[in-house]
Amino acid sequence: MRALVYGDVDLNIIDGSAIWAQGVVQALRVAGVEVTLVLKAPVKTGRLVDPLERLSGVTVRRRPEDATTSLTVEEAAGLLTELDAEEPYDLVVARGKRLAVRLTATPLAGRLWTYLTDVPQTVAELDGKTRGELAAVAKASRFLLCQTEELRCHLEGVLHKAAGKCVLFPPVVALPEGLEPTEDKTPGRPLKLVYTGKFAPRWNTYEMTGLPRRLAARRIDAELHMIGDKIHNDKKDPGFSRRMRVALDSTPGLTWHGGHPRAEAMRVSAGCDVGLSWRHPELDASLELSTKVLEMGALGLPVVLNRTPMHENLLGADYPLFAATEDDVVDVLAEVTDPEVYALARRRCLDAAKAFSLDAAAERLRTYLRQAFPPPLREGSGRRTRVVVAGHDLKFFTRLLDHFGSIPDVEVRVDRWPALGSHDPEVSAELAEWADVIICEWCGPNAVWYTEWRRKHGRPDQRLIVRLHRFELYGAWPGRLDIDLIDQVVCVSPSYAELTRKMTGWPAEKITVIPNWVDVAQFDRAKLPGARYHLGMIGIAPWRKRLDLAVDTLEELRRHDPRFTLFVKSKLPWDLPWIWNRSEEREAYEGLFRRIRRSPLLARSVVFDPAGPDVAAWLRRVGFVLSTSDDESFHLAPAEGMASGAVPALLPWPGADTIYDRSWIHESPSAMARDIAAIVAEGRWDDERARGHAELARSYALDLVAERWVELLRPSAAAAAARTPTTYPAQAPSA
Structure with a gap:
């Protein structure tokens, strides 16, 4: 590379x-x-x-x-x-x-x-x-x-x-050789403070120069060491540069070391006791993390810094050296002379810095490199495999498209249909003639068109793969397909593979199971405070998604603990004309929303967020992901929740136990509420979500699912698929 x-x-x-x-x-x-x-x-x-x-x-x-x-x-x-x-x-x-x-x-x-x-x-x-x-x-x-x-x-x-x-890709902290921190360290006398970096008004560097004097007034002997040679000329404060230089040159108790190579700057810092990264409140909303904070932490220096959500997540809400004002800084520096306070702050900074080491950064990059540069489809072959993906809605196929496109000897083109039954036949014919492998995402009119094209024009070495979801199985399209012209039908769950066989009469060897994928690395993010009391539901339309049963669960929980809240990320039913124009659907939703609005337990406890691809970020606030549907072919939401570190909670829709471990499945909303309450009350939430995350990673991780699809692209795909059992090893043994 x-x-x-x-x-x-x-x-x-x-x-x-x-x-x-x-x-x-x-x-x-x-x-x-x-x-x-x-x-x-x-x-x-x-x-x-x-x-x-x-x-x-x-x-x-x-x-x-x-x-x-x-x-x-x-x-x-x-x-x-x-x-x-x-x-x-x-x-x-x-x-x-x-x-x-x-x-x-x-x-x-x-x-x-x-x-x-x-x-x-x-x-x-x-x-x-x-x-x-x-x-x-x-x-x-x-x-x-x-x-x-x-x-x-x-x-x-x-x-x-x-x-x-x-x-x-967070900041990288690489310690020079010989600067590894010692196990134990106590604050020195005098207390040595250190700042490294640029000198600028919002970085409070001028205010820092007064700390030795103010600590002396508290009978604390202190020195300030400042490293750097970049002094800002600030348009809003034209006199800053001169004041800063005078302070650096002449303040008692301050040693200005000037600019140094990074390794030397870190050696000077390592000889001090406490780092300074206290800034103006205007910077509290910054989405960037100071590299200097991490470097000082890696050196074993506790750091004085502003209290922000990012810093609390990094060091803990009870970290003892948070400061907002100059008075706060003096107070916490007085407290840090206590060896116990110093040891706690030092340990927090050391532990936080470990995740930012050079080795950790390199491992992150190796993961991204493996994702961006998968191995070739056929070692030693000079010819590229040409793949066409055809469909009207590719939201369940996006990352597989990315993966196919990254394979060095695969070329991918997309036949994007504007609507379910709408396309340009000339474009489709041109792509079909070009392709070695055709994948129809959804078994709808696209699959019908491509099977008919293959009947008239197909080549013997060409393969046609159709992925079937729930809604097509109950339509007329599967009955119009000649299964002899299709190499493989892919279903996302064992139960729907079995149902497909029964409803279509297609040969078992033509049907294989490849589950939906979840990008575990994208979803695996730190939870926000209070997440264990937050239920989440992704997608509530049509009515068979059964938001009412999720609301039943929430109501039962709130009878005993008002901290529970239900977050819903979805298009609303009136945003979807095909749902809202059906009187039975509209009446059901209207009744449910009236119930929520009028109930003292529910009125302020259901939060609706807009649909969108930012699901991984949204799930940071969610501790339990619910699946209360009447029927699903796979239901991706619980899997995404598990990848995010949330606990899945399902009702027993048909086939759920072939996809998710039975321990996550509850007989009723009341039973679901009891189990959720027990997990939180008994302190088992972290253990349960870790178990769910592990189950998801070994069954539905993107790299595993992508490799199953890559196998279908290979010339021997038909034989390999026929040997693949249709019961996917999704669940661990039930507890």
Whole structure:
């Protein structure tokens, strides 16, 4: 693998963005990738660049010797395109929104691993132009690398094209050799405080210079060590730069170390007792995580910082060194001289930093590389397998399309039908003639058309695969198919495979089971506070989804504990004319909504959220995912809930026990409510959700399901499918 890396950053200045460039190069190299790093600015100091040039497998492309200016966005895009044209790269890691937007119009599109931080961090700031630009970036990117979970959820919520492409790539902390923290450390006398990074008003660096004096007034001897040489010229505060420099040069108890290579800066920090990352409240809403906080934690330094949801998630709500004001900072620094307080804060920071090590970053990248670059379909074959996927609604097939398209010897084209029975026959015929394998997603008019085309024009070496969902089985289309012209019919569950055999009379060897997929890595996210009291339901229309039974469950729970809430993510029935125009459906929903509105137990406890692809972010608030339907072929919602770390709770719709372990299935809403209440009250929620997550990962994980589909693409697919049992090993032995 070869990677081209460019960040719209200046590696002469030690700040978070420059450290990012160093970290991503190091992590890619540890992951086994050869890296070319292109520099934006002429090298004035080799503090960050020199260590990278000494790494085997890393090439640093410096600016020409006579260059005096940094690359513009336009120049950077041109240079990256030229380098790729000389010898194409497998992936291109780019940081910076303006650069990423420019690269969407180059041959690098599709191979971009875009790292976004400089994006609007509130919905109010996201105008139409920016939304369009980010949508183009998402479309052109294989992955969107997000520094924090908060940024990932924000992007998915405001930009639906980002859903499924956003992956975590947090800051990388690589300790220089010999700086591993000791097991035990106590606060020194004097107490040594340290700050590293840029000097700017919102970073409270000028206010920090007063800490030795204020601590002395509390009879605490303290020193302040400040490392860095970038002093901002702030337009809103023209005098800041001068005040900051005077304070650095002349404040008693303050040692200004100036700029240093990263390793040396960390050595100076390691000799101190407490790190400072206290900032102005305006930065509390930031979706970025300070690399310096993590570096200090890795060195064994507890850090003073603002209390924010992100920091609470990182260090715990009871972390003792949160501070909002300068008085707070002085108070917590006085408390940290207590060895017990110091030991607690130090341990929290050390433990938090472990997830950001160089090895952890490299393992993340290996996972993304395996996903982006699966092995070829046929080793040693020079010919590509041509695959057409045809259908009107590909929402259940999107990630499989991505996977097929990533296989080096597979070429994928899509015959996208505008509606269930609407398409361009000339386009479909052209694609059918081109294809080696045709996959009809849904067994509807598309399957009928392609079987008829195959009867008249098909080749002996061509294969036709049809995936059948619930609703087609009760339509007329399966009866119009000639099963002899179809190589495989794929059903998503054993019960529907059996029902398909009974209703159609098709041979058993023509029917195979490949379950729906869940991208476990996308859904596996930290739960928000209070999630154990939150029920979730995804999709409530048509009526057979039985929202009323979920409401029964909620009502029973709230009789004993008013903390329980039901969250619903769905289109509402009046948004779907085919449902709302049916009087029996409309009357049923109207009656249910009246019941919710008029009930003291329910009126403020059912929350409706809009449908959308940001399900993984939405599930962070949900502790139990309900499936109360009359009938399902698979029902993906409980599986997605399990991947998210929620506990599934199902009613016994036909076939549920062939897909999910029987221990998750309850006989009635009352029984479901009793079990949910017991899991929470007895402190078993974490154990139960871990069990559900493990079950899901071994049965329905995207990589496992994708491999089953890849087997169908191979020439020997028909024989292999015939040997595959139709009972999918989904569940663990029942408890």
